[in-house]
Amino acid sequence: MASWIAELQEIVGREDVLTDPERLLAYECDGLSIHKHPPAAVVFPESAEEVVGIVKVLWRHRVPFLARGAGTGLSGGAVAVEGGVILELARMNHILEIDYANRLAVVEPGVINLMLTRAVADAGYFYAPDPSSQMACTLGGNVAENAGGPHCLKYGMTVHHVLGLDVVLPNGEVVTLGGHGTDAVGYDLLGLFVGSEGTFGIVTKITVRLTRQPQAVKTLLADFLSVEDTSRAVSAIIAAGILPSALEMMDRATIEAVEASVYAAGLPTDAAAVLLIELDGLAASVEHEAERIVELCRTNGARQVIVARDEAERARLWAGRKGAFGALGRISPDLMVQDAVIPRSTLPEVLPEVYRIAARYGLRMANVFHAGDGNLHPNICFDGRDSDEVRRVKEACREIMELCVRVGGTLTGEHGIGLDKIAYMPLVFTDDDLEAMARVRAVFDPEGLCNPGKVLPVRRCRAF
Amino acid sequence: MTLQGADRIEQELVSIVGEANVLRPAPEAYAIDDRHPSFVVFPGTSEEVAAILRLAHAQELAVVPMGSGRRLSFGNLLERADILLSTRRMTRILEYEPADLTASVEAGCALEAFNRAALPHRQWLPFDPPDANRATLGGIAAADDFGPLRHGYGRPRDSVIGLEVVQADGTRIRAGGRVVKNVTGYDLNKLFVGSFGTLGVLVRVHFKLRPYPEAEATSLFLDSEWERLESGARQILQSELLPAALVLANEEAMSALLPDYPRKALLARFLEMAPAVVYQVERVKALARSLSLEFVELRDEASRSIWEKLGRLHRLLSTDLRLRLSVLPARTVEAFCAGERALGETLARLHILAQPGTGIVHIGGKLPIEDEPTLSLVVQAIRHLRTMWAAHRGRVIVEHAPPEIKRRVDVWGEVGASLPLMRALKHAFDPKRILSPGRFVAGL
Amino acid sequence: MAVARALAHEAEKLLACIHCGLCLSACPTYLQLGDENDSPRGRLYLMRAVAEGRLPMTSEALARHIDLCLGCRACETVCPSGVRYGRVLEAMRADLARERLTLGQRGARFLLNHVFTSPMRLRWIFAPTRWLRRRPFARRLAEGGLLPARLKLALELLLATSPEADSIFTLPRERRPSPSASARGEGRRVAFFAGCVARELFEQTNRATKEVLMAHGCEVEDPPDQVCCGALHAHAGELETARALARRNVRVFERCAAEALVVNVAGCGAMLKEYGELLAGDPEYAERARAFAARVRDISEYLIEIGLRPGSRPVGLTVTYDAPCHLHHAQRVTTAPLELIRRIPGITFVPLVESEICCGSAGIYNLRHPELADRLLHRKLEHLRRTGADVVLTGNAGCLMHLRRGVRRAGLSIRVMHPIELLALTYE
Incomplete structure (x- = not known):
């Protein structure tokens, strides 16, 4: 047994260091299960002090490590690609402080996203970023990935809602980033850290902004007979200067899967696609905007636009949307979810092309995505046991990425680069760009121990 | 710099941007605090900016990027200032597709000019920093410069989606992109926005826009x-x-x-x-x-x-000293009352503008005389406020002050445990310390 | 290497899991332990590893983490991909049961296969316990420190079944609500599934159920030769015994010309509704079992279906509801109990936070893993305490015992009842 294992056991107790290979299996992949790399150990800290202790041991022994929350990420980010140790933060799940007067909450990284919103709902607040996995994913993971979600169209991403972080750097030093409610001075290390995919250090405390619940919410469902019309309606809404709180598209394959699942929402299974549009804010403006949107959908070929009658119907529509990715699992044994962003105005030209690429490779595809900010999520249904199909999936993914970059888009809007998209990084960034990123990484992690093998490609024997 | 050396550099600058776009020496209007740069240059393209920085990097000349110059005195006193690099000629709107609700501009593009162009599409950039009528978008991004609209729209930092930056050695890099949602690689936008020209020169900025209110x-x-x-x-x-x-x-x-x-x-x-x-x-x-x-x-x-x-209030009231306090929102009134107590005796025409929703407080006023007792009273008051508010996570920044005060007090205040990271970042991006040296926190 | 026989049948169901992880926060053991091996996704991953030959059946990790599963099936309620976790788990447990058993498991297996299969033997076994639970010394014994922990726990649970436990609510034996005038002519016939343990220890709940049914104009048939539903067997991997019991119940209830087969224990109801699948491979019984399952209704479900008619006597209580996993998750009966409760006259209803999360009872889980069961119970009691309710209602025998024991030990002044008992009180 490596000596560092004994040292870890001393910190958290023998039971809370997993080294039995059989018990490490469950930790070999995250929400994107095509990347499988078992860690050397999993350790369960319960306090910031324990995290510091663990990191110091691993730093001293030069053992690579990474933090993991619920493992719902979709880029292979929470996988120990170079072996090493996973710090599972699920037990650090306490809400430490809720301060309505200053509209903030202080939480541990293992707190589940939705639990925070539930904790403040009765007081009239919510935590705005709402990734589709919000019922399971942790806020620590959200910080690492700069998670988005349907409502970030209006409310912004995680980075816009994090006010402060306590971070254990890879050498075990503890720093505070941001002011935990006030403006810090100096470089925006807080903004830089959010979305660094766990490669800059491990978060032990998070201060987030709480948002006041809007006076009015209106949820509309528009159904269309062609994907092109649907895309045009999206562009028309954005160009009209309306900023819905969410503007989501689901195509027919997705609708069928959702309707067959526990999240069936009563979506029309004969539509080519639907838009789920939500407006919130003051009742006076929501009413007005809803009318405009109905009109814009109609002029762009919507067959029908319905308004959710009550909170229950609204909740059902959203449950259907958020369960869509998982529901697609019923189509085939494996599912590859892609994540790319394009300028919104190019949606009508890009989306049909994405379908054509899938068809060319003989793959089944379902699209469910954040249309309002041009964030595509093509889902490819396949069987991982069929090696030829796996090859075609990979090639199609690359073509889709190239297409999106060509029209001025980028590789990922919310899932992160992780392990999955490293190879595509040069499509977007030059060597100089990547080298600048590598310099930043080296500032935080000079020894390259913290979640190595993620985000930046390795070339000529050096990490970019 | 010897006279001959200066002549040679002038020649090189002229060869990059043309004779009409080099001023030597800098006219009085270009003084930064009490420092007079040797040259003012007005590059017209990002290639020219890159060439200027390559030259400066080779010769170890200090370069201070500027937009309209509105905020040049925001920061600690510069250690050196050889070349003042103005983006005055780089004012183009490069891309603006209303259906995308995004735009790309050159750094010297004026906020007002852009918003005039976006108005017919009922879109805008909701920024209102001090002297907004003069502000350039590059300057707003470099200083993350906000006004009262921060309450409803966030800081400019939250609207910047991409940058093109010329680094200290003249190489150009891009950060972010042109789309509104982007987690591709590290978000270097955050590194450069609010870095006050100490890590690179912003040459292009991509923003997400907002619908213009009815x-x-x-x-x-x-x-x-x-x-x-x-x-x-x-x-x-x-x-x-x-x-x-x-x-x-x-x-x-x-x-x-x-x-x-x-x-x-x-x-x-x-x-x-x-x-x-x-x-x-x-x-x-x-x-x-x-x-x-x-x-x-x-x-x-x-x-x-x-x-x-x-x-424009600070101009209307000819302000000499302006502090920015950042406190927890619920303590806003408490904070400016403390500021008023600390400075009320010393400052004339003391004015307060405070945002109870964000906890940002501005206190400004006029120094009746710049004598030793007055200056030391002001310095004491600043230190007192800092100590007092540090206990409540509060910060006190000196946004504007006479050089005599800046010599006695760091305008940014204490950084805390993350200073070594900031030093390392400065070193990683500007190892020769040629970009606005001394201006930033702890004299970075 | 042992072949995963039962699991092999469920391989397609395993593949339905795409590892999205939405189940993690629904899983009580994961919420407590934070170890993915103790989450639905993790357990499925281990099972998939067995099916793929990457993990041997003899694996310690497999045995341990499969054993620690409550079988509450909360994961099924949130699984967008429709993984039939409960089925896969039972198959895995059946394979493991063939593989090796601990002494405790052997004992449990003996009881399941030789006692729970026979109403007569059950009666003999439970007779002394019924006597015991009325004896004051039993309570002293449970409160004292003499008994070994496991035995003490069992005694506490037994005492929690005692009708005296919530005596203010005990129905007078002689009172029988008479069918109302409008109900009399309806002539609905229902068969009542009494449950093996319930028949022995929850006479009061069963009586209340029958009385309420009669008040709704139902003629209630309670076949004396019905047997245990087989749920305990299926959960423990004793699938063959479970099938034998199922066949017998199918035969017994085929003789009843009832429109519905009403059950008041969530765990039994869930099992009965799954007879179709349990006997799908039996040509003689497959169709009959499906017909049987189609008639099964939870009491709350049935009453709402035929039109609930509460009595007129207000109860004047603040009430909350804890959803039994096998009603909420396994049967997906989620709104009927709430509707029933809300319509009891004189009720102030307060919702219970995490009411859909397991209390730790989970069949005989609390006897087998008392420490973890107690942690879950503690979490539940904290939420209960905050409701300020007088009564918590839950429609499952195991949950009733487990919660009553917990409430008593924590010194809370909350009564624990089956919803049907409270409803029965409203009839004059």
Whole structure:
């Protein structure tokens, strides 16, 4: 047994260091299960002090490590690609402080996203970023990935809602980033850290902004007979200067899967696609905007636009949307979810092309995505046991990425680069760009121990 | 720099940007605090900026990037300033696709010019930093420079989606992209926005835009004490109302803004669909009645004009010293009252503008004389406020002050445990310390 | 290497899991332990590893983490991909049961296969316990420190079944609500599934159920030769015994010309509704079992279906509801109990936070893993305490015992009842 294992056991107790290979299996992949790399150990800290202790041991022994929350990420980010140790933060799940007067909450990284919103709902607040996995994913993971979600169209991403972080750097030093409610001075290390995919250090405390619940919410469902019309309606809404709180598209394959699942929402299974549009804010403006949107959908070929009658119907529509990715699992044994962003105005030209690429490779595809900010999520249904199909999936993914970059888009809007998209990084960034990123990484992690093998490609024997 | 050396450098600069775009020496108007740069250059393209930086890097010349120069005195005293690099000629709007709600501009593009171009599409960049009428978008990004609209729209940092930056050695890099949602690689936008020209020269900026509001109005509550105004602010913040800006102003500030109402005031700006503006004004009017506060309503142009004036207040009142406090929002009033106590005796025409929703407080005033006792009183007051507010996570930044004060106190205050990371970043991006050396925190 | 026989049948169901992780926060053991091996996704991953030959059946990790599963099936309620976790788990447990058993498991297996299969033997076994639970010394014994922990726990649970436990609510034996005038002519016939343990220890709940049914104009048939539903067997991997019991119940209830087969224990109801699948491979019984399952209704479900008619006597209580996993998750009966409760006259209803999360009872889980069961119970009691309710209602025998024991030990003044008992009180 490596000596560092004994040292870890001393910190958290023998039971809370997993080294039995059989018990490490469950930790070999995250929400994107095509990347499988078992860690050397999993350790369960319960306090910031324990995290510091663990990191110091691993730093001293030069053992690579990474933090993991619920493992719902979709880029292979929470996988120990170079072996090493996973710090599972699920037990650090306490809400430490809720301060309505200053509209903030202080939480541990293992707190589940939705639990925070539930904790403040009765007081009239919510935590705005709402990734589709919000019922399971942790806020620590959200910080690492700069998670988005349907409502970030209006409310912004995680980075816009994090006010402060306590971070254990890879050498075990503890720093505070941001002011935990006030403006810090100096470089925006807080903004830089959010979305660094766990490669800059491990978060032990998070201060987030709480948002006041809007006076009015209106949820509309528009159904269309062609994907092109649907895309045009999206562009028309954005160009009209309306900023819905969410503007989501689901195509027919997705609708069928959702309707067959526990999240069936009563979506029309004969539509080519639907838009789920939500407006919130003051009742006076929501009413007005809803009318405009109905009109814009109609002029762009919507067959029908319905308004959710009550909170229950609204909740059902959203449950259907958020369960869509998982529901697609019923189509085939494996599912590859892609994540790319394009300028919104190019949606009508890009989306049909994405379908054509899938068809060319003989793959089944379902699209469910954040249309309002041009964030595509093509889902490819396949069987991982069929090696030829796996090859075609990979090639199609690359073509889709190239297409999106060509029209001025980028590789990922919310899932992160992780392990999955490293190879595509040069499509977007030059060597100089990547080298600048590598310099930043080296500032935080000079020894390259913290979640190595993620985000930046390795070339000529050096990490970019 | 020897005279011959300076001549050679001038020749090289001229060869890069042309004779008409090099000034030597810098005219008085280009002085930064009490320092006079040797050259002012006006590159027209990012390639020219890169060439200037390659030259500066090779010769180890200190380069200070500037937009309109509005904020040049924001920061510690520069250690050196050889070349003042102005983006005045780089004013183009490079891409603007209204259906994308995004735009790309050259760094020297003026905020006002851009918003004029976007207005026909009912879109805008909701920034209102001090002297907004002169501000360039590159400058706003470099200083993450905000005004009262931060309350409703966030900081410019939250609207920047991409950058093109010339690094200290002249290589150009891109950060982010042109799409509104992007987690591809590290977000270097965050590194450069708010770095005050100490890590690179911003040459292009990509923004996400916002729909331009259909209507606007400003409601004012007036009173002689803070208590009920603060209560009004708190009630607005806890209600369904969505003010774009919410500001408490003292008598001195109000007498410059609205001479007919030289009293303490709470200003709430509403930018929304017309019926929503009407609704909100009615709601706050009722609130004023319930608090027995005097109420004034300004619509459209009158509303716009008071906020525009508010952005120039420090000029209207010829301010010598301006502090920015950042405290937890619930302590806003407490913070400026403490500031008033600490500086009230020393400063003349002390004015206060505070945002109870964000905890940002501006205190400004005029130094009656710049003698030793006055200066040391000011320095003491700053230190006192810093110590006092550090216990509550508060910060005190000196946004504007005479060089004599800057010599005695770090304008940024303490950084804390993350300073080594910042030093390392500075070293990683500007190892020769040629970019605005000394200006940033802890003299980086 | 042992072949995963039962699991092999469920391989397609395993593949339905795409590892999205939405189940994690629904899983009580994961919420407590934070170890993915103790989450539905993790357990499925281990099972998939067995099916793929990457993990041997003899694996310690497999045995341990499969054993620690409550079988509450909360994961099924949130699984967008429709993984039939309960089925896969039972198959895995059946394979493991063939593989090796601990002494405790052997004992449990003996009881399941030789006692729970026979109403007569059950009666003999439970007779002394019924006597015991009325004896004051039993309570002293449970409160004292003499008994070994496991035995003490069992005694506490037994005492929690005692009708005296919530005596203010005990129905007078002689009172029988008479069918109302409008109900009399309806002539609905229902068969009542009494449950093996319930028949022995929850006479009061069963009586209340029958009385309420009669008040709704139902003629109630209670076949004396019905047997245990087989749920305990299936959960423990004793699938063959479970099938034998199922066949017998199918035969017994085929003789009843009832429109519905009403059950008041969530765990039994869930099992009965799954007879179709349990006997799908039996040509003689497959169709009959499906017909049987189609008639099964939870009492709350049935009453709402035929039109609930509460009595007129208000109860004047603040009430909350804890959803039994096998009603909420396994049967997906989620709104009927709430509707029933809300319509009891004189009720102030307060929702219970995490009411859909397991209390730790989970069949005989609390006896087998008392420490973890107690942690879950503690979490539940904290939420209960915050409701300020007088009564918590839950429609499952195991949950009733587990919660009553917990409430008593924590010194809370909350009564624990089956919803039907409270409803029965409203009839004059």
